[in-house]
Amino acid sequence: MGDCCLSHNTVTVDICLTSNYNEHMETRDIVSLISKIREKVNRHIVSEMAKQGMEEIGTSHGDILYALFKTPRLTMADISRRINKDKSTVTALVDKLVRLGYLTKERDQEDARVVYVALTPKGSELEPIFESISREMLDRFYANVTDEERELLFGALTKIYNNF
Amino acid sequence: MGDCCLSHNTVTVDICLTSNYNEHMETRDIVSLISKIREKVNRHIVSEMAKQGMEEIGTSHGDILYALFKTPRLTMADISRRINKDKSTVTALVDKLVRLGYLTKERDQEDARVVYVALTPKGSELEPIFESISREMLDRFYANVTDEERELLFGALTKIYNNF
DNA sequence: GAATAATGGTTTGACGTCAAACTATTTGGC
DNA sequence: GCCAAATAGTTTGACGTCAAACCATTATTC
Numbered sequence: 001m002g003d004c005c006l007s008h009n010t011v012t013v014d015i016c017l018t019s020n021y022n023e024h025m026e027t028r029d030i031v032s033l034i035s036k037i038r039e040k041v042n043r044h045i046v047s048e049m050a051k052q053g054m055e056e057i058g059t060s061h062g063d064i065l066y067a068l069f070k071t072p073r074l075t076m077a078d079i080s081r082r083i084n085k086d087k088s089t090v091t092a093l094v095d096k097l098v099r100l101g102y103l104t105k106e107r108d109q110e111d112a113r114v115v116y117v118a119l120t121p122k123g124s125e126l127e128p129i130f131e132s133i134s135r136e137m138l139d140r141f142y143a144n145v146t147d148e149e150r151e152l153l154f155g156a157l158t159k160i161y162n163n164f
Numbered sequence: 165m166g167d168c169c170l171s172h173n174t175v176t177v178d179i180c181l182t183s184n185y186n187e188h189m190e191t192r193d194i195v196s197l198i199s200k201i202r203e204k205v206n207r208h209i210v211s212e213m214a215k216q217g218m219e220e221i222g223t224s225h226g227d228i229l230y231a232l233f234k235t236p237r238l239t240m241a242d243i244s245r246r247i248n249k250d251k252s253t254v255t256a257l258v259d260k261l262v263r264l265g266y267l268t269k270e271r272d273q274e275d276a277r278v279v280y281v282a283l284t285p286k287g288s289e290l291e292p293i294f295e296s297i298s299r300e301m302l303d304r305f306y307a308n309v310t311d312e313e314r315e316l317l318f319g320a321l322t323k324i325y326n327n328f
Numbered sequence: 329g330a331a332t333a334a335t336g337g338t339t340t341g342a343c344g345t346c347a348a349a350c351t352a353t354t355t356g357g358c
Numbered sequence: 359g360c361c362a363a364a365t366a367g368t369t370t371g372a373c374g375t376c377a378a379a380c381c382a383t384t385a386t387t388c
Contacts, residue, residue: 112382349368
């Protein structure tokens with residue numbers, strides 16, 4: 001009783017549709033835990049980015065920049081696939097990064113439909129900052145988590161991911 | 165190489181700031197796995213709700229209804245706390261549910277600042293539907309996951325949650 | 329080779345979300 | 359008792375997000 005979502009191994013199974021339910025500061029079920037961890041991680045990253053001077057961008061912009069650190073020229077569709085966001089969303093996100101001077105857009109010469117996105121020098125300068133933020137975040141994330149736990153976590157989460 | 169975020173136990177630590185990075189259909193790190201699971205679960209729930217006639221509402225509305233199934237009268241601030249959303253967000257969400265006929269709002273007589281939210285009969289009718297959707301979702305979620313994994317998952321995720 | 333389909337991006341409209349400013353009540357200190 | 363601080367909700371403005379409609383260009387098909 002008082003649980004969110006699932007009373008393990010008991011008769012009663014409480015209802016919790018979505019992933020954000022919170023009962024007196026306890027986090028009783030995995031679904032909502034997942035949701036809340038994601039939220040905390042995102043907030044943490046945004047605040048770290050703001051500290052480093054990236055006040056105006058959010059995690060999705062970060063995903064795009066990160067993708068371009070790894071692959072310096074991507075089409076809009078590429079980005080959409082990589083960051084798991086609708087193409088119209090990507091249009092908005094990339095346009096903002098262009099406006100801020102981090103990216104450039106350029107139409108392909110062979111196929112006039114496709115647009116290539118690339119980093120500007122100002123955009124490239126962000127890479128080390130991203131790296132340090134990422135490292136700090138991962139250190140914090142995995143603090144107190146043993147390698148065994150990490151492996152099991154990854155395995156179990158992969159299973160769950162594939163259940164949907 | 166080609167990893168997102170973390171190459172376990174190796175020298176290179178790839179960068180992945182946010183939680184939605186996707187590399188050729190693989191899900192290589194826990195942070196992005198978490199984010200994607202959350203997304204899939206949410207989509208699944210919304211689509212199940214739509215199937216059951218709840219076309220117009222999303223998971224956050226579901227959280228509010230769920231909270232009211234458990235506690236039939238809540239203030240706006242209660243709801244905000246329970247579903248982890250800003251109070252202004254709650255105003256919008258509750259107003260929509262009122263507009264759809266699922267909830268009522270009523271000012272407290274003793275303290276004219278507070279507003280009580282409660283289910284209408286039409287709202288109460290949703291409870292069994294929610295219960296079945298929730299059960300189905302949890303069955304799917306935990307399919308192939310052993311009790312041990314579940315426990316370890318919960319423990320590890322709790323640790324991670326508390327790291328932020 | 330012209331009509332049709334497919335593809336890549338953008339636009340538009342709706343919505344959830346937050347933060348900040350605001351309103352209206354209550355509570356506390358003096 | 360009155361003024362200041364606290365509290366409960368709402369409003370407003372900005373933004374990320376998606377889906378659907380749309381526009382351009384390239385591929386197909388006959």
